[in-house]
Each structure stands twice: as C-alpha cells, then as structure tokens.
Amino acid sequence: MPIIVNLDVMMAKRKMSSGELAEKVGISQANLSILKTGKAKAMRFSTMEAICKALDCQPGDILEYREQD
Amino acid sequence: MWNGEKSISLSKLCILLFMCLLVVTVAFAPWLTRWFLDFSRAELKGTEPFFLATIYAGFVPAAYLLYSLLRLLRRIEAEQVFTTENVERLRLISWSCFAGAGISFVSVFYYFPWVFVAVAAAFMGLIVRVVKNMVAQAVALQNEVDYTV
Numbered sequence: 001m002p003i004i005v006n007l008d009v010m011m012a013k014r015k016m017s018s019g020e021l022a023e024k025v026g027i028s029q030a031n032l033s034i035l036k037t038g039k040a041k042a043m044r045f046s047t048m049e050a051i052c053k054a055l056d057c058q059p060g061d062i063l064e065y066r067e068q069d
Numbered sequence: 070m071w072n073g074e075k076s077i078s079l080s081k082l083c084i085l086l087f088m089c090l091l092v093v094t095v096a097f098a099p100w101l102t103r104w105f106l107d108f109s110r111a112e113l114k115g116t117e118p119f120f121l122a123t124i125y126a127g128f129v130p131a132a133y134l135l136y137s138l139l140r141l142l143r144r145i146e147a148e149q150v151f152t153t154e155n156v157e158r159l160r161l162i163s164w165s166c167f168a169g170a171g172i173s174f175v176s177v178f179y180y181f182p183w184v185f186v187a188v189a190a191a192f193m194g195l196i197v198r199v200v201k202n203m204v205a206q207a208v209a210l211q212n213e214v215d216y217t218v
Binding site for chain 1: 212213216217218
C-alpha cells in the first residue's frame, strides 16, 4: 500500500508507549498494532483526531504517501 | 418458537435425507433402472448400461455437493459466515452442479428427458455462483471493516 503510517516515529519523538497511546486514543492495543504494522485498510477521522491530540501533531506527521513501482 | 438454530437443524436434516436417498439410489440402481425401463412406454431397450453409467457418474458430484452443503452449514452454525472458506465451498458447490449438468447433458444422446435435469442443474449452479460472488464481496467488506481503526 503506498500510504505509510509513521506512527512509530511520532511515538518515539513524543516518548510515548503503545499502551499509553492506545489508552489516550481509546482503541485496543491490537487495533493500534494493526495501524502501526500498516495492515489497516482505513482510519476513522475520529481516531485520527484522537491520535493527533494525544501526540500533539498533524495528520501529515502520521500519514505519508510513497509511490510504488 | 422457530429460530435460526432450528432452521439450520432442518436444513441439515434435509441434507441427510438427500444423502440417504442418494445412497439408496446408487445401491439399488440396477433394480431401479430395470423397473423404470419396464414402466416406461418409450423404446429404451438396451439402454440399461447407459442409465447405470449416468447414475454412477452423477453420484460423485451429487455426493460432493451434499457433503459441501453440510460443511457450509456447520460453519454457519459456528457463526463463521463471511469467510473465504465459505466462498471456496460455494464455488465447489456451483461446479458440482455444473458437473451434474454436464453428465446429464451427455446422457441426452440415449434418453432425451435428461436435458431437463441438465438445464435445472446448470440453472442451480448459476444461482449458487451468483450467491458465491455476493458472499465474496461481503467477505471483502467484512475485511475492510475489520481493518478499519
């Protein structure tokens, strides 16, 4: 998938653990893992909003478009 | 009170009845064929081996179809409805119908009324195929929902 989820990078920058982020966002650790591993097919605006709030960042900091060959 | 569980049990019972009917038909095929040839007014002398060949050849897709239906119902009972395994099972059921239609169609050369069985089986196969396409789309939607965070 050409959309890359850079959640790990932002979490490292903010020094936040998966458990803490999952709790702040209100999603399970399993769903957060789906996001981090790039298995997710879609992301709700409400989830994006909660992640941006928790990590104090913009959607563009988390999502990236990379063209595939 | 009638519910989904009882409905599945009824379907399973019907499949088991059809399985019994199939076994009885195959076990008594020579006797049934002779009885039919004696009973029929059509000129069918010498066609007994062909009738037996059709019945024995038709047994394979019919048995596989009934077995697949039973497996499908067991999965539905376990609440595993929109899965790729069920799509594959429906595809095999559809092909079993087409195989039965093919066998019946070949049998038309010695007994024309087999054409009605062939058309009915092919039509049934077509319906199952459309249902399979629909379930495949439902599986794709289910996957999308499962991977939406």
